[in-house]
Amino acid sequence: MNVKVALSSPDITRHEIDRVNEVLSGRHLSIGPMVERFENRLAQYLGVKYAAAVSSGTAGLHLAMIAAGIGPGDEVITTPFSFVSSANCILYQRGIPAFVDIDPETMNIDPNRIEERVTDRTRAILPVHVFGRPCDMARITEVSDHYGFRIIEDACEAIGAECMGKKVGTFGQSAVFAFYPNKQMTTGEGGVVVTNDPALNRLFRSLRNQGRDDDGTWLHHVRLGYNYRLDEMSAALGLAQIERIEELLAKRVRVAGMYAERLSVIPEVRAPATPPGTTRMSWFVYVVRLADDVDRDTLMARLATRGIPTRPYFSPIHLQPFYASSFGFKPGDFPVTEAVARSTLALPFHGNLSESEVDLVCETLQREIRAGKRSFMRSRTARCQAVATP
Ligand SMILES: *Cc1c(COP(=O)(O)O)cnc(C)c1O
Numbered sequence: 001m002n003v004k005v006a007l008s009s010p011d012i013t014r015h016e017i018d019r020v021n022e023v024l025s026g027r028h029l030s031i032g033p034m035v036e037r038f039e040n041r042l043a044q045y046l047g048v049k050y051a052a053a054v055s056s057g058t059a060g061l062h063l064a065m066i067a068a069g070i071g072p073g074d075e076v077i078t079t080p081f082s083f084v085s086s087a088n089c090i091l092y093q094r095g096i097p098a099f100v101d102i103d104p105e106t107m108n109i110d111p112n113r114i115e116e117r118v119t120d121r122t123r124a125i126l127p128v129h130v131f132g133r134p135c136d137m138a139r140i141t142e143v144s145d146h147y148g149f150r151i152i153e154d155a156c157e158a159i160g161a162e163c164m165g166k167k168v169g170t171f172g173q174s175a176v177f178a179f180y181p182n183k184q185m186t187t188g189e190g191g192v193v194v195t196n197d198p199a200l201n202r203l204f205r206s207l208r209n210q211g212r213d214d215d216g217t218w219l220h221h222v223r224l225g226y227n228y229r230l231d232e233m234s235a236a237l238g239l240a241q242i243e244r245i246e247e248l249l250a251k252r253v254r255v256a257g258m259y260a261e262r263l264s265v266i267p268e269v270r271a272p273a274t275p276p277g278t279t280r281m282s283w284f285v286y287v288v289r290l291a292d293d294v295d296r297d298t299l300m301a302r303l304a305t306r307g308i309p310t311r312p313y314f315s316p317i318h319l320q321p322f323y324a325s326s327f328g329f330k331p332g333d334f335p336v337t338e339a340v341a342r343s344t345l346a347l348p349f350h351g352n353l354s355e356s357e358v359d360l361v362c363e364t365l366q367r368e369i370r371a372g373k374r375s376f377m378r379s380r381t382a383r384c385q386a387v388a389t390p
Helices: 014-024 033-046 057-067 085-092 137-147 198-208 232-243 245-263 296-305 321-327 335-343 355-388
Strands: 050-054 075-078 096-099 122-125 150-154 174-178 191-195 278-280 286-290 344-347
Touching: 014 033, 014 232, 033 050, 033 191, 033 232, 050 057, 050 198, 057 085, 057 150, 057 174, 057 191, 057 198, 075 085, 085 096, 122 137, 137 150, 191 198, 232 245, 245 286, 245 355, 286 335, 296 344, 296 355, 335 344
Parallel strands: 075 096, 075 122, 122 150, 150 174
Antiparallel strands: 050 191, 174 191, 286 344
């Protein structure tokens, strides 16, 4: 079946094309002026002193872990309901992800259960603003201040979101944003790590550039570094996108509003709620929760045959084969995460979805939920009859 509605889509205009062409007509394809322009514009938008562009959000998270001094055996508190890189970055430094289960309403780390996981090896907390919905930063800051460990925000899904009137990514020692093509804004591949600390900023710039010193002397390496640089074409795309960020976010708000209105009449589907403390949402994906009597995976398959692509956001990190086999995690370890993960569904979502496309998604969703229930009832009746027949 042909896909009728795109699951996600970048928003590229003439402006982006012109900016990238500017680079291609110039002399620098890497380590040039565009990265700096992009970084300055990002820092200005976020209200932070420094932004270091990197080749991916994951690369940014890795650098943030290095800068936080995470080493073998150090524990970093985070959520198992996230994209795998928010835990992988801890493992890159031989640290230990100390998972805390989520709040079923906000789907973010449960702020009331963080203290249970604090030990004398706790070095940092990595809250993830899942789906662009801010974590409870008041409570997280309170706990981290009390025990004296750092906050490093995974804001990869949340550019522009605000908690208590303050942009996410400005609460911790550093924060990371990501620009993969399905995010609110894109650079193709890319990310940024932001901070207000000048020493950390210098460290990020050295680490992403093969461990070169501040002056960038070519064959002189003062620390173990990486090639996590963002190239000039990607930075140009990013600059064009950050120049349009308010428009990009507003278009997504509009689509989220259309979904909320149409889904309100489907009793088996719950639209995402706004977490307490949120003063601004930034819509990354549109994830709904299904009632217990709807089989999510069957529904996804039925929707796919009707040309409506969906995704099971997220599949818990602790149950990924690598994590389960390396750490012995098993089903039941984080029951709230697992229950939420079983019942959530990301619908097609991007800023250019039309009203008729949203209508089509919602009508198909409603029809397939009902059809799924009927076939479930039929098979149950058949099973009962089979049992009843001697
Ligand atoms: C997108 C994302 C990242 C980073 O992904 P990259 O593909 O490496 O840019 C990290 N954490 C979360 C929660 C994400 O959604």
